[in-house]
Amino acid sequence: MHLLIPAAGMGRRMGSDGLRPAGGYRNKLLLTLLDKPLLTWTLLSAEAATCIDWIGIMGQPVDFPEFKDILATVNLSKPVELIQGGDTRQESVYNGLQALPSDAEQVLIHDGARCLATPQLFERCAQALQEYQGLIAAIPVKDTIKVVDEDGLILDTPERKQLWAAQTPQGFNVKLLKDCHEQGRQQRWEVTDDAALFEKCGLSVHIVMGEETNLKVTTPVDLSVAEFILKARHNP
Numbered sequence: 114m115h116l117l118i119p120a121a122g123m124g125r126r127m128g129s130d131g132l133r134p135a136g137g138y139r140n141k142l143l144l145t146l147l148d149k150p151l152l153t154w155t156l157l158s159a160e161a162a163t164c165i166d167w168i169g170i171m172g173q174p175v176d177f178p179e180f181k182d183i184l185a186t187v188n189l190s191k192p193v194e195l196i197q198g199g200d201t202r203q204e205s206v207y208n209g210l211q212a213l214p215s216d217a218e219q220v221l222i223h224d225g226a227r228c229l230a231t232p233q234l235f236e237r238c239a240q241a242l243q244e245y246q247g248l249i250a251a252i253p254v255k256d257t258i259k260v261v262d263e264d265g266l267i268l269d270t271p272e273r274k275q276l277w278a279a280q281t282p283q284g285f286n287v288k289l290l291k292d293c294h295e296q297g298r299q300q301r302w303e304v305t306d307d308a309a310l311f312e313k314c315g316l317s318v319h320i321v322m323g324e325e326t327n328l329k330v331t332t333p334v335d336l337s338v339a340e341f342i343l344k345a346r347h348n349p
């Protein structure tokens with residue numbers, strides 16, 4: 114199974130590590146969580162998942178020297194390729210898809226920022242991909258969700274039992290996902306996950322039960338929560 118890791122973000126919402134001299138934020142995946150860069154935790158989980166046999170990491174070239182240091186430390190047993198990311202997650206995944214080996218039939222896509230996903234979740238998604246052409250890890254929403262207009266007025270309260278919070282890994286048939294990305298570029302669709310492109314193209318996407326701990330490290334609070342979870346895992 115091929116795995117693409119989008120890791121080319123700016124970490125604007127994290128915003129904690131100051132501006133780079135050249136402008137722009139420092140990639141949050143290079144921040145330290147316990148004693149390792151955040152990206153290292155994601156890679157260690159991918160390494161432990163036996164279903165994965167090739168890894169592509171989409172990053173910004175400015176981060177490649179540090180990515181190479183991380184790879185040298187982790188010393189993965191699987192082939193790894195660094196791929197130039199784009200200005201959005203959608204563009205980064207597009208670039209990753211173009212860089213897949215020509216024999217890749219199925220792909221899992223997993224945010225570098227979801228560094229707490231377990232190897233078992235990768236295995237579960239890879240297994241389900243033998244049955245489905247499109248799937249995502251997701252968990253039932255715990256809060257009551259409101260749809261709100263620009264003036265702060267509630268428009269709707271969707272029924273909670275139909276709401277799921279999308280996570281990654283997201284898994285797809287490579288050819289179908291490439292077609293969906295092409296169509297997305299032509300139609301100028303802007304989406305925040307790959308499943309949305311599948312949906313817009315009228316293709317079905319199945320849910321695989323995700324993990325409550327599989328949070329996306331987005332803000333400084335997430336970093337503290339992730340550290341807490343990792344500490345509990347490593348010193349139970």
Ligand SMILES: Nc1ccn([C@@H]2O[C@H](COP(=O)(O)OP(=O)(O)OP(=O)(O)O)[C@@H](O)[C@H]2O)c(=O)n1
Nearest residue numbers: 119120121122123124125126200201202225226
């Ligand atoms: N141009 C981009 C933007 C995001 N990502 C990746 O997509 C994942 C989810 O994105 P997000 O959490 O939004 O990360 P950032 O873009 O870094 O954060 P922010 O939106 O706060 O700037 C991350 O692993 C991030 O590195 C990417 O590969 N290319």
Ligand SMILES: C[C@](O)(CO)[C@H](O)COP(=O)(O)O
Nearest residue numbers: 202224279280281305306329
């Ligand atoms: C793909 C994703 O992680 C699913 O929750 C999420 O949509 C990424 O979104 P972001 O806008 O990059 O935070």
